[in-house]
Amino acid sequence: MSTTAQMQQSPALKKKDFVSDQEVRWCPGCGDYAILNAVQQVFPTLGIPKEKFVVVSGIGCSSRFPYYMNTYGFHSIHGRAPAIATGLKVANPDLSVWVITGDGDALSIGGNHFIHTMRRNVGLKILLFNNQIYGLTKGQYSPTSEKGKKTKSSPFGSVDRPFNPISLALGAECTFVARTVDIYQKHMKEVLTRAAAHKGTAFVEILQNCNIFNDRAFANITDKPNRDDNQVVLEQGKPLVYGKEHQRGIRMSKYLPEVVDLDGSVSEDELVVHDETRPAAYAFLLSRMVAPKFPTPIGIFRAIDIDSYEDGVNEQVRSVTEKLGEGTIESLLNAGDTWIVK
Amino acid sequence: MMKQKTVTNPRPSVILDDVVIRFAGDSGDGMQLTGSQFTSTTVSMGNDVSTLPDFPAEIRAPAGTLPGVSGYQIRFSSNQVFTPGDQADVLVAMNPAALKVNLEGLKPNGVIVANTDSFSPRDLQKAHYDSNPLEDGSLDSYRLFAIDVTRLTRAALRESKLDTRAVDRCKNFFALGMMYYLYERPTDVTERWLEQKFRGKDDLIEANKMALRAGVAYCEATEVFHETYKVPAAKLPPGKYRNVSGNQALSLGLVAAAKTANLPLFLGSYPITPASDILHQLAGYKNYNIETFQAEDEIAGVCAAIGASFGGSLGVTTTSGPGVALKMEAIGLAIMVELPLIIVNVQRGGPSTGLPTKTEQADLFQAVYGRNSESPLPVLAPATPADCFNIAFEAVRIALAYMTPVMILSDGYLANGAEPWKLPAVDELPSIKTSYWTDAKSFRPYLRDKRTLARPWGIPGTPGLEHRVGGLEKNEEDGNVSYDPLNHERMVRLRAEKIQRVAQDIPDLEILGPESGKLLVVGWGSTYGAIISAVRRCHADGVDVSAIHIRHLFPFPRNLGAILARFEKVLVPELNCGQLASMLRSSYLKETVSLSKIQGRPFSQREMFNKINQLLERTS
Numbered sequence: 001m002s003t004t005a006q007m008q009q010s011p012a013l014k015k016k017d018f019v020s021d022q023e024v025r026w027c028p029g030c031g032d033y034a035i036l037n038a039v040q041q042v043f044p045t046l047g048i049p050k051e052k053f054v055v056v057s058g059i060g061c062s063s064r065f066p067y068y069m070n071t072y073g074f075h076s077i078h079g080r081a082p083a084i085a086t087g088l089k090v091a092n093p094d095l096s097v098w099v100i101t102g103d104g105d106a107l108s109i110g111g112n113h114f115i116h117t118m119r120r121n122v123g124l125k126i127l128l129f130n131n132q133i134y135g136l137t138k139g140q141y142s143p144t145s146e147k148g149k150k151t152k153s154s155p156f157g158s159v160d161r162p163f164n165p166i167s168l169a170l171g172a173e174c175t176f177v178a179r180t181v182d183i184y185q186k187h188m189k190e191v192l193t194r195a196a197a198h199k200g201t202a203f204v205e206i207l208q209n210c211n212i213f214n215d216r217a218f219a220n221i222t223d224k225p226n227r228d229d230n231q232v233v234l235e236q237g238k239p240l241v242y243g244k245e246h247q248r249g250i251r252m253s254k255y256l257p258e259v260v261d262l263d264g265s266v267s268e269d270e271l272v273v274h275d276e277t278r279p280a281a282y283a284f285l286l287s288r289m290v291a292p293k294f295p296t297p298i299g300i301f302r303a304i305d306i307d308s309y310e311d312g313v314n315e316q317v318r319s320v321t322e323k324l325g326e327g328t329i330e331s332l333l334n335a336g337d338t339w340i341v342k
Numbered sequence: 343m344m345k346q347k348t349v350t351n352p353r354p355s356v357i358l359d360d361v362v363i364r365f366a367g368d369s370g371d372g373m374q375l376t377g378s379q380f381t382s383t384t385v386s387m388g389n390d391v392s393t394l395p396d397f398p399a400e401i402r403a404p405a406g407t408l409p410g411v412s413g414y415q416i417r418f419s420s421n422q423v424f425t426p427g428d429q430a431d432v433l434v435a436m437n438p439a440a441l442k443v444n445l446e447g448l449k450p451n452g453v454i455v456a457n458t459d460s461f462s463p464r465d466l467q468k469a470h471y472d473s474n475p476l477e478d479g480s481l482d483s484y485r486l487f488a489i490d491v492t493r494l495t496r497a498a499l500r501e502s503k504l505d506t507r508a509v510d511r512c513k514n515f516f517a518l519g520m521m522y523y524l525y526e527r528p529t530d531v532t533e534r535w536l537e538q539k540f541r542g543k544d545d546l547i548e549a550n551k552m553a554l555r556a557g558v559a560y561c562e563a564t565e566v567f568h569e570t571y572k573v574p575a576a577k578l579p580p581g582k583y584r585n586v587s588g589n590q591a592l593s594l595g596l597v598a599a600a601k602t603a604n605l606p607l608f609l610g611s612y613p614i615t616p617a618s619d620i621l622h623q624l625a626g627y628k629n630y631n632i633e634t635f636q637a638e639d640e641i642a643g644v645c646a647a648i649g650a651s652f653g654g655s656l657g658v659t660t661t662s663g664p665g666v667a668l669k670m671e672a673i674g675l676a677i678m679v680e681l682p683l684i685i686v687n688v689q690r691g692g693p694s695t696g697l698p699t700k701t702e703q704a705d706l707f708q709a710v711y712g713r714n715s716e717s718p719l720p721v722l723a724p725a726t727p728a729d730c731f732n733i734a735f736e737a738v739r740i741a742l743a744y745m746t747p748v749m750i751l752s753d754g755y756l757a758n759g760a761e762p763w764k765l766p767a768v769d770e771l772p773s774i775k776t777s778y779w780t781d782a783k784s785f786r787p788y789l790r791d792k793r794t795l796a797r798p799w800g801i802p803g804t805p806g807l808e809h810r811v812g813g814l815e816k817n818e819e820d821g822n823v824s825y826d827p828l829n830h831e832r833m834v835r836l837r838a839e840k841i842q843r844v845a846q847d848i849p850d851l852e853i854l855g856p857e858s859g860k861l862l863v864v865g866w867g868s869t870y871g872a873i874i875s876a877v878r879r880c881h882a883d884g885v886d887v888s889a890i891h892i893r894h895l896f897p898f899p900r901n902l903g904a905i906l907a908r909f910e911k912v913l914v915p916e917l918n919c920g921q922l923a924s925m926l927r928s929s930y931l932k933e934t935v936s937l938s939k940i941q942g943r944p945f946s947q948r949e950m951f952n953k954i955n956q957l958l959e960r961t962s
Contacts, residue, residue, distance in 0.1 A: 020810070022823075050805075051803055051804055051807070054802045059813075069810075072807075073808075073809070073810035073812075074649075074652055074679075074810070074811055075812025075813060075814065076648075077671055077675050080645045080672060083610075083642035083645035083646050084646065087610055087635065087646030087648065087650040087652075088652055088653045088802070089649075090633060090646070091608045091650040091655045092653040092654070092802065092803065095653070095802050113638065113641075113645075116637075116638035313635075317631075320628035320629050321628065323629075325629065326630075327597075327601075327627065327630035327631075328601070329597075329598045329602070329768045329771070332594060332597055332598060332627075333594065333766070334584075337385075337386065337531070337584060337585065338583060338584045339385070339386050340581070340582055341578045341583055
């Protein structure tokens, strides 16, 4: 509550305006710090008044996020943040509503709200911190943990098959789907800025390291020596080229992506040129590119422009009110068959 | 009997003051429609009415079978009525199954109008009849009118362009016409309804009108009934009336209260019997500053309502018991973050899926005690279909004044039952005051109003009020997360005290009958009608018995304990195993006698009357 109304009037917001007075209590070294930093840096650049931001979360390590943001915030119950945020956004379409969730919160207990929010295209920004483990409950496998993973609740290895969050979001017809990585601050800020500008549901999977229970889960794309060989950055209008020396690319062959060496036998013209606006099937194929056979794609898989749910709801209210006139208690009570007793 | 016919009044007209008709047929026979049309016509003639729709959970159970029977009972009178009647004077049975299921609810010597065209050997077999009851003498103690309704309807609609199946679907209107003739009701209300309902489908309008008129004409022409009946208008208090079901009245109350409070209303709901009609109705009120959200599940319904309340709307969620079970964690969150929220539970038979279309009052414990930890919230229950309006209004008032979720316990009987409702004058509706907090300097998220202990409602979009709420325990006043042991106890007690203070605005209970004495009947919810009529009958017999009806179930009205103490015996009739009785015993250490019924059906007046007399050691 350190910020006052006075500061609202100053045009230029800064990162510190979004830092709350609460002590951050994630484990030292947690990837969440980097995400918090990026969000606090992006918010002041969006041209949105501070009081219009709302951060809604569920339960889990990531869901402590709202307490550290000096905005309106709602730390709710496990898995339900998208549902709470939907009611808030539909009733208050001018708010910028951000949902902070994790792989357990969004994909396990909250799976239903996750897909239906996307189906409706509610204008929420959903940031899923994916660390492939349950952290707050101290280390059980999550719905994104790889099969065979040994955890406290799977001492002989998990027999569950994992969800791929990007594929799931695309299957639910999400209109903005992106992936970034906790330590890639610049990339994350670009993605978050694009997400903020998107009209409907913007889904961002953030690969986030849990250094306590699942350390180095994404080491292949975060460790310096080889990371460029293990990831491909999706950029609008550009061919899918990657590698330290830009020596590899992705080509479509028999409707499937394949890795090719750009050693002279294949020219860049044959490579996939990324287009976020293609039908979801294209983005889905990209989402199926997983290590070790493929580089991990990061960036915006899909971004299409269709009406948001809240616009549809509010437009209907407007047009019905225009047609029927603003209802009054008088008109409400007297509708239908009435009669007079004298 | 009649020796002479005249055109205007061909039969003698007998005056009655109280009649119960039960329309019964296959679920596909349109019995709910027939009953509700008879009701509309009858209320327009100034009778008081009470209705009991009774239908199966299956949309179309196999045709002609016992589980597929759908019934609609209406009682109409020249006096005030409080129940749909224990037994019917007339049973309209469209098939053998309907006859079999409903015969026990017919008075001795009552009238049966049966559609003989549906009594083929195959129909009888489906209803498990060994012989045809219309012919085997088993109905000799009733007045049976066996009429070939299907054939007569087809004959009347010879000229219609509809196919035979569609023509046969008009037979319920033929039967309705017969009842209009018998009870001297006009057909114009129903004809107007048909014109609206089937606008643009002239063939359907014409066919149904013709069937209706043919039913009347048939009775006029054939002397099937030897007399007709007049039920003069009731002496109701003067005013403007309309007919409402409980679900309708509840919807109207929510909208009127939101309008009075000048707040947008946001309904988050998932379809469930018998609450869906509230969702349907509110979805049609888009021009009343209302948004309805048909959620992906029960939990999303309540969560979206909570989100809307956080944003400054009046959040509402509507459901039935199983849905409440799913919503409870979120309701606990609303208690913790202290936001206004209305939860409507239209109770049905349980546990689990139970009896979805039948009534029960067994969710009282769930409402009062059914959440994890110490999590009280106000619980209200309407007494009659029309009272659902008042209770909805009252729930909104409390939710906004005390910044708390409030639960309304309606039930299937109230939800679908209907009665004439005297429209309240708009300027006499209670005022509901609410305001958002705007002053940044003095804002503390959990600072409390001295009288109500309500916290301020500071909504997103207000500069300088940025704050966080959530399910973790709050530090007193500033609302930051706190694990301090003593703070937790203080907050638990504060939240409880806030809800207890709701009682300071609740009107005292009024006693029907003597202020003290041998026996007090304590009711809640939809048992009101049966209790009131039984107690009035006792009073008419010169018997001293008193009754109170509790509409605020948590917290209780302040004078409840004192009233209980003034009576030797306390009878608590409930459609459950004694939940209110248990609450009264634990709250007031008062011995109570339970009258329980768990059959998916409301109490009859007789059951109530007999129990009262038994406790007074009188023979009735």
